[in-house]
Amino acid sequence: MQRSWAAIAIFLSVLLSAIGVLAVLTNDAVPDWVSRTSSYQAPRGASPEIPPTDIRVLSRMGAIEQVHLVASRHDRVTLVFVRDISASPDMPLQLQATVRYGRNATTLDNEGLAKARVYTGMQEYNSYLWNPPMGAPFLNRSAVAALMNTQSWAQPWWQVYNNDTAADIPENKSVNAAYNNPASLYQSPLIYTVKLENLLPNTQYFYEIEGEYSGNFTTLPMDGDHSKPLTLGMWADVGQTNVSALNMEYLLHDVNPDLVLLAGDLSYADAFQQRWDTWGRLMEPLMSHKLSLFCNADHELNVGNEQNVGYMFRYPAPFDESNSPSFEYYSFKTGPLHVIALGSYTVFNRSSVQYRWLEEELSRVDRRRTPWLLVMLHVPWYCSNFVHIGEGLLMRESMEPLLYKYGVDIVLTGHVHAYERTYPVYQNVTNPCGPVHFDLGDCR
Ligand SMILES: [Fe+2]
Incomplete structure (x- = not known):
C-alpha cells in the first residue's frame, strides 16, 4: 500500500x-x-x-440565495439554492430554474433545469433560542411569545390559538405553539436542486442561475x-x-x-x-464556491x-x-x-x-x-x-x-x-x- x-x-x-x-x-x-x-x-x-x-x-x-454545492460524484456536482417568496405574494410561482454552466465564463455552454421543492415544519421553540448552552441568545422569551401569540388578530371565540406571554415561556424548557395555531407552521422557501453533469476533473466551472446569480467552483480530481x-x-x-x-x-x-x-x-x-x-x-460565501460533504x-x-x-x-x-x-x-x-x-x-x-x-x-x-x-x-x-x-x-x-x-x-x-x-x-x-x-x- x-x-x-x-x-x-x-x-x-x-x-x-x-x-x-x-x-x-x-x-x-x-x-x-x-x-x-x-x-x-x-x-x-x-x-x-x-x-x-x-x-x-x-x-x-425573492432573489436567489443560500447557494451551495454538494459533492456528488467525480463528474457531478449538486447545486442547491433558494428563493424566499414569503413576502412576495404577487411574484409568479417559478417551480423550475435554469442553470447555465461551463468552463468559459462568457459562453456557459451547458444547461441544467433545477426543480423546486418545499416542505412544511411545525415550529418548536427550543429553549436553546433564548437560553443556549453556548453563545448568546438568538431571541428573547418576549420575542418567542410574540411569535406564537395570535391575540392581535384571532377571534377570541376561536379558542384554538396561543396567547402566551414571556412569562409563559419557561427558562429551560422548549415550547410548541398549538398544532392548530397557523403561526406554528413554517413553510420553507422554494428549494431548487439540480445536478451539474459531465464535469471534467480538476477544472474550474462557472455557473449562472436564471441570469441573476453567478459563481464558480473547481471540480475534484478523479479517484x-x-x-x-x-x-x-x-x-x-x-x-x-x-x-x-x-x-x-x-x-x-x-x-x-x-x-x-x-x-x-x-x-x-x-x-x-x-x-x-x-x-x-x-455560509453562502464558502458553500457557493467550495464543494462540501456533510453527515x-x-x-x-x-x-x-x-x-x-x-x-x-x-x-x-x-x-x-x-x-x-x-x-x-x-x-x-x-x-x-x-x-x-x-x-x-x-x-x-x-x-x-x-x-x-x-x-x-x-x-x-x-x-x-x-x-x-x-x-x-x-x-x-x-x-x-x-x-x-x-x-x-x-x-x-x-x-x-x-x-x-x-x-x-x-x-x-x-x-x-x-x-x-x-x-x-x-x-x-x-x-x-x-x-x-x-x-x-x-x-x-
Ligand atoms: Fe452534536
Whole structure:
C-alpha cells in the first residue's frame, strides 16, 4: 500500500470554546484511555449568536440565495439554492430554474433545469433560542411569545390559538405553539436542486442561475489521481455565531480547501426552521464556491424534533451515487481519498442496514486508487468529554472491528465543541494499525 501523510494535506478548521460544564473539564480530570497527539482543548468563552437582523442573514426577498454545492460524484456536482417568496405574494410561482454552466465564463455552454421543492415544519421553540448552552441568545422569551401569540388578530371565540406571554415561556424548557395555531407552521422557501453533469476533473466551472446569480467552483480530481495533494477543510458543530462566520471565512480564504467535510450539527435550527435559512445565507460565501460533504447529527435529528427534514431537503447527500439506500450513510471518492459518512443516530448494530452497507462499502475500497480511507461520523468514539462520554461507545463496539479490519486511517467526529486527536488506536489501546481519531468542533 502506498500511503504517506505527505500525500494528503489536512487543514483543521478548529476554533474552540465551551462554557458551563465543559469549561470546568481539563485533560487531567478524565481517564487516559489512549495516547493523544493533541490533548483535549475546550477553552472558555461564548460567542454571540448572529441576530436575525444582521445583514449577512437577512432574506433577499425573492432573489436567489443560500447557494451551495454538494459533492456528488467525480463528474457531478449538486447545486442547491433558494428563493424566499414569503413576502412576495404577487411574484409568479417559478417551480423550475435554469442553470447555465461551463468552463468559459462568457459562453456557459451547458444547461441544467433545477426543480423546486418545499416542505412544511411545525415550529418548536427550543429553549436553546433564548437560553443556549453556548453563545448568546438568538431571541428573547418576549420575542418567542410574540411569535406564537395570535391575540392581535384571532377571534377570541376561536379558542384554538396561543396567547402566551414571556412569562409563559419557561427558562429551560422548549415550547410548541398549538398544532392548530397557523403561526406554528413554517413553510420553507422554494428549494431548487439540480445536478451539474459531465464535469471534467480538476477544472474550474462557472455557473449562472436564471441570469441573476453567478459563481464558480473547481471540480475534484478523479479517484486514483495522486498527482497533487488534496486539501480538506474539516469542521463540525458549526452553528451561526460570530465565530462560525469567522471560521467560514478562514476555511474559504486561508485553508482554501479542495473539499470541505462537515461532521454534523450544521445550523442548530432545532426545529425553529427560519434558522436553516439564516445559516444558509451566512455560509453562502464558502458553500457557493467550495464543494462540501456533510453527515447528519443530533441537531439535524432530535433537538427540536427536526427528524432530518430541513437537512434532507437542503443538503442532499450523494447516497444514490454510492449504492446506499439512505442519505444517512454514503461514500465519495476523489484523488487518493475514499470518504465514508455514517450516521451516529442511525441504527448501527450488526443486523442493521447501515452496518451491512458499511461492510460492503469497505470491501469495495480499492487502496491502490484511494490509499487514504476516512470515516466521518458525528459522535466521537474516543473522547475526554464527560458529558458525552458514553454516547459513541455502542457504535464503536459494533463497528470498530470493521474499521480496523479494513485499515481505516482517519475517523472524523464532532459533537463536543472541542478539539482532541489520538494516536492510532483500536479497542482502547494505541495500535499502529488503528485509525487516528480527530474530534473537532466549532465554537458556539
Ligand atoms: Fe452534536
